[in-house]
Amino acid sequence: GAGVSQTPSNKVTEKGKYVELRCDPISGHTALYWYRQSLGQGPEFLIYFQGTGAADDSGLPNDRFFAVRPEGSVSTLKIQRTERGDSAVYLCASSSNLYTEAFFGQGTRLTVV
Amino acid sequence: AQRVTQPEKLLSVFKGAPVELKCNYSYSGSPELFWYVQYSRQRLQLLLRHISRESIKGFTADLNKGETSFHLKKPFAQEEDSAMYYCALSWSGGGNKLTFGTGTQLKVEL
Numbered sequence: 001g002a003g004v005s006q007t008p009s010n011k012v013t014e015k016g017k018y019v020e021l022r023c024d025p026i027s028g029h030t031a032l033y034w035y036r037q038s039l040g041q042g043p044e045f046l047i048y049f050q051g052t053g054a055a056d057d058s059g060l061p062n063d064r065f066f067a068v069r070p071e072g073s074v075s076t077l078k079i080q081r082t083e084r085g086d087s088a089v090y091l092c093a094s095s096s097n098l099y100t101e102a103f104f105g106q107g108t109r110l111t112v113v
Numbered sequence: 114a115q116r117v118t119q120p121e122k123l124l125s126v127f128k129g130a131p132v133e134l135k136c137n138y139s140y141s142g143s144p145e146l147f148w149y150v151q152y153s154r155q156r157l158q159l160l161l162r163h164i165s166r167e168s169i170k171g172f173t174a175d176l177n178k179g180e181t182s183f184h185l186k187k188p189f190a191q192e193e194d195s196a197m198y199y200c201a202l203s204w205s206g207g208g209n210k211l212t213f214g215t216g217t218q219l220k221v222e223l
Contacts, residue, residue, distance in 0.1 A: 003156070033209060042117075042199050042213030043157070056210060091157065098208030104157040 002026065004105035006092050012111045013082055021077040021108045025094030032075050033102060034067055035091040043091055049075060050098065082112045115140040117202050119214035126190050127222050134185040134217050136174075136200030146176055146183040147201040147211065157199070160185075170194070190221045 005024040013019050025032050030051050035043035045059040052072045060066075064082075069075040079086055089109050095102040116139045126132055138144060148160040161169045163176040163183060174185045183200060197218050201211040 031209065035211075040215065042201070042215050043211070045210050045212070048210055059210075093209065095209055098210075101159050102209040106156045 004092055004094050004103055006090075006105035006108050008108060009106065010109045010111075012113060015082060015084060015112055017082050019079050019082055019110065021079075021090050021110070023075045023077070023092030023094075023105060025073065025075070025092070026103055027073075029094035029096055029103075030072065031095045031098050031102075032069060033093045033095075034075070034077050035093065037089045037091060037107070039088070046077075048098070079110075082110075084112050086110060087112045115144065115202050115204055115212045117200050117212055117214035119198075119200055119217050121217045122215070123218045123220065125220045125222060128192055129189050132185075132187045132190045132194065132219065132221075134198050134200075134219065136183045136185065136214060138181050138183065138200075138202050140181075140202060140204060142205045144205070145203040145207070146174070147203070148172070148174055148183075148185050149199040149201055149213070151197040151199070153196070160198070190219075192221050192223065195219055195221045 007022045032049040034046040037043045047067050048056040049069045064080045067077045089107040091107045093102040093104045118137045120135055146163045149157050150160045151157045172187045174183050176183050197216050199216045200214040203211050
């Protein structure tokens with residue numbers, strides 16, 4: 001496909017469990033971003049990758065959240081010991097560099113029960 | 114810290130009427146401002162950014178540094194404009210690391 005792909009579309013997990021959310025960026029895009037959108041809010045920046053490295057992780061809320069992009073393409077957002085407050089839509093976006101148009105995925109809706 | 118305010122959660126207008134979606138920001142430096150749009154059941158997409166000075170789908174937005182505003186305008190609303198609109202700010206050099214407002218749902222009625 002030509003767009004940013006996120007899997008799964010929906011994830012329901014129990015409080016305290018570990019989850020992984022996957023993002024497949026547009027081929028050739030070196031910049032990748034994760035955002036979180038809580039109900040009734042705009043997207044909130046979490047982390048930005050340039051290539052394989054996390055160039056800015058200032059938006060990660062705490063050390064339960066971690067993201068990787070080992071080969072500079074697919075990225076995984078990992079959440080440990082999930083809490084009900086982590087329930088949100090997690091958005092991934094990619095762009096050819098930090099300053100060109102970012103294209104968003106359809107999001108993963110995470111529900112922690 | 115930067116902040117984006119969109120005072121209206123919902124804006125309802127009739128087809129053919131002018132539209133203005135309000136956006137105010139607070140940031141001490143030189144920001145870059147964006148408008149993103151999300152149509153029903155579609156993904157978030159860029160509508161316009163102030164540095165390109167383009168008119169997209171008839172929408173324009175002017176950065177007013179004195180009033181710290183970046184309102185989105187269209188002279189004649191169309192039914193297909195119904196969507197969720199988000200104003201966003203990037204700090205100087207920040208690129209696509211964005212601070213979003215809470216969004217305004219635009220409903221264009223026939």
